[in-house]
Amino acid sequence: MKKPILKTISMFMAFALLFVQTQVYxxxxxxxxxxxxxxxxxxxxxxxxxxxxVAMADLNKLDSYLQQHQDATYQDVAKNNAQLVANVSxxxxxxxxxxxxxxxxFLWGCVFGVIGILLVYLMTDNDMDETKKALWGCLTxxxxxxxLNFVVFAGAASxxxxxx
Amino acid sequence: MKKIYFxxxxxxxxxxxxxxxxxxxxxxxxxxxxxADGSMNLTKGKIYYDKNYKDLIYDIKFPEHExxxxxxxxxxxxKQGQKPQINKxxxxxxxxxxxxxxxxxxxxxxxxxTVYQMVKVEKKDGKIISYWKLPNNKLExxxxxxxxxxxxxxxxxxxxxxxxxxxxxxxxxxxxxxxAFQFPSKVIQISYDKDNKPNYQxxxxxxxxxxxxxxxxxxxxx
Numbered sequence: 001m002k003k004p005i006l007k008t009i010s011m012f013m014a015f016a017l018l019f020v021q022t023q024v025y026x027x028x029x030x031x032x033x034x035x036x037x038x039x040x041x042x043x044x045x046x047x048x049x050x051x052x053x054v055a056m057a058d059l060n061k062l063d064s065y066l067q068q069h070q071d072a073t074y075q076d077v078a079k080n081n082a083q084l085v086a087n088v089s090x091x092x093x094x095x096x097x098x099x100x101x102x103x104x105x106f107l108w109g110c111v112f113g114v115i116g117i118l119l120v121y122l123m124t125d126n127d128m129d130e131t132k133k134a135l136w137g138c139l140t141x142x143x144x145x146x147x148l149n150f151v152v153f154a155g156a157a158s159x160x161x162x163x164x
Numbered sequence: 165m166k167k168i169y170f171x172x173x174x175x176x177x178x179x180x181x182x183x184x185x186x187x188x189x190x191x192x193x194x195x196x197x198x199x200a201d202g203s204m205n206l207t208k209g210k211i212y213y214d215k216n217y218k219d220l221i222y223d224i225k226f227p228e229h230e231x232x233x234x235x236x237x238x239x240x241x242x243k244q245g246q247k248p249q250i251n252k253x254x255x256x257x258x259x260x261x262x263x264x265x266x267x268x269x270x271x272x273x274x275x276x277x278t279v280y281q282m283v284k285v286e287k288k289d290g291k292i293i294s295y296w297k298l299p300n301n302k303l304e305x306x307x308x309x310x311x312x313x314x315x316x317x318x319x320x321x322x323x324x325x326x327x328x329x330x331x332x333x334x335x336x337x338x339x340x341x342x343x344a345f346q347f348p349s350k351v352i353q354i355s356y357d358k359d360n361k362p363n364y365q366x367x368x369x370x371x372x373x374x375x376x377x378x379x380x381x382x383x384x385x386x
Contacts, residue, residue, distance in 0.1 A: 001166055037284040037295050037308075038328075045291070045312050045320045047335050047352060055364050059196040059206050066208060066226055074227030089205045094195055094222040094232060096353070096365050 062088065186266050186345045188214045188383060190376055191369040193222075200361035211369075213262040214383040220257045221385060233385040240385070265347050266374075271318050273311055280309060290314055317346060331356055340372050347372055 053060075062084045066072055072080075074090045190212045197205040209224035220234040233240040234257055241249040257263055259277075264270040269277070275296050284295040296309040307326040312319045317339055323332035332355045336348040349372065353365040 005165070037297075039284075039286060039288075039293075040310055040322065040324075042288065044310075044322050044330060044333065051362075052352065052364060052366075055198045055362070056196055056366060059198060059204055059366075062206055063194060063196065063208075066206075070225075072226070073229065087202055087204050089203060090227050091205070092207045092224050092227055092230060092232070093197060093205045094193065094207045094209065094211075094224055096195065096197065096367075 058084075058087070184344055186343075186374045187216055188375050188377075189262050189266060189347070189372065190382070191347075191372040194366075194368045194370075196364075196366045196368075198364045200357050200359075200363050211262070212383045213257075213260070213266070215263055215266045217384045218257050218263075219383065219385050220260055220262065221383065223382075235385065261348075261351070265345070271313050271316055273309070273318060273321050275309065275311070291319065318348070329356075329360075340369075342372065342374050345374050 062077070065077065065081065065084055069076070074085060074088075077085050078090075190210060193207075193209060193211045195205070195207045206226065207224060208226040209222055212221040212223065213219070218235065222232040222234075224230050224232065229244060231240075231242040233242070234253065236257075237252055237255050239251040239253045241251075243249075259274050261270065264274045272294070275282075279298060280296040281299055282294050283297050286293050291312045291314045294311045294313075296311065297307065308324040310320075310322040310324065312322075318336050320336070321332075321334040322330060325331050332353065334354075335350075335352040337350040337352070338348065339346050340349050347369065349369045351367040353367075355363045355365075357363065
């Protein structure tokens with residue numbers, strides 16, 4: 001009975017030690033490589049509500065109308081209140097504006113984590129080379145993490161079984 | 165000895181399973197887009213997401229009734245009376261705001277699981293501000309990402325290019341708390357074009373519900 005318990009405890013401690021070491025390395029700020037990272041002014045975190053209100057005024061009017069007419073489609077509004085949809089696209093964009101890589105507009109709005117791929121394409125004026133670099137960088141990062149995790153756990157299991 | 169061992173194991177399993185897990189989300193959404201060139205877009209409907217099925221489903225009612233299903237590498241668009249349109253996309257549902265929020269990973273914008281690494285952390289006016297960079301520093305257009313959070317809630321994301329120009333700002337506001345689950349009911353994105361003119365995107369979520377078990381088929385396209 002003693003052997004299985006000690007084996008379990010040693011495996012657990014090996015996993016814990018290797019996990020903590022990995023996490024410390026992964027999350028430690030890269031201060032050596034990126035010294036003197038300048039801070040930003042507090043104003044960047046402030047939202048200009050007045051400008052936003054002005055920009056969104058027409059859309060807010062349309063939204064108010066739709067709250068009163070819940071089942072109205074674009075065609076219905078264009079027929080009954082054309083001025084509300086003047087300059088408004090009839091195409092759905094549930095996740096934001098124009099999308100990259102020929103994918104219909106969805107990537108902006110509710111996709112935040114893979115910004116390295118998405119925003120590169122958007123912000124570099126559809127530069128495919130930069131986008132592909134970002135994509136491969138992201139995939140490489142995931143691949144390396146998977147390999148490291150496999151090595152860590154395989155090593156821990158091997159160490160535990162060779163001790164007894 | 166055996167009894168002590170199994171007692172400790174039981175306590176461990178009990179504690180692990182007792183933690184509240186949020187796995188499903190639905191909400192009414194409105195997306196408003198105003199570009200610098202004056203063009204606009206408004207989309208309304210309902211969103212459904214289950215982090216186990218990983219189908220991100222938009223049930224759109226404006227501009228017209230249609231359904232978008234994002235599953236793995238497919239985007240399926242369904243309009244009444246038409247054949248479903250299928251497009252290939254990157255598998256990105258796990259990086260959506262919904263998946264991140266259900267996995268309590270929204271506070272760092274999901275950057276923990278990307279190749280971006282934190283290079284600096286500071287505290288200002290009660291906010292924790294972290295600076296993230298790509299280790300090889302090769303991406304000119306997204307040189308730095310700055311995250312501001314307070315009380316464990318993501319407040320701002322600022323993206324800066326290698327010329328120190330802000331190219332994108334995101335604001336996460338009006339958090340809704342449902343038990344231990346929190347979700348921003350308003351997300352504002354401002355991106356700047358080459359002439360520094362702003363493009364606005366506003367995402368609003370209402371009637372947010374989690375772990376709704378009444379209609380399983382709403383969360384899984386079959």
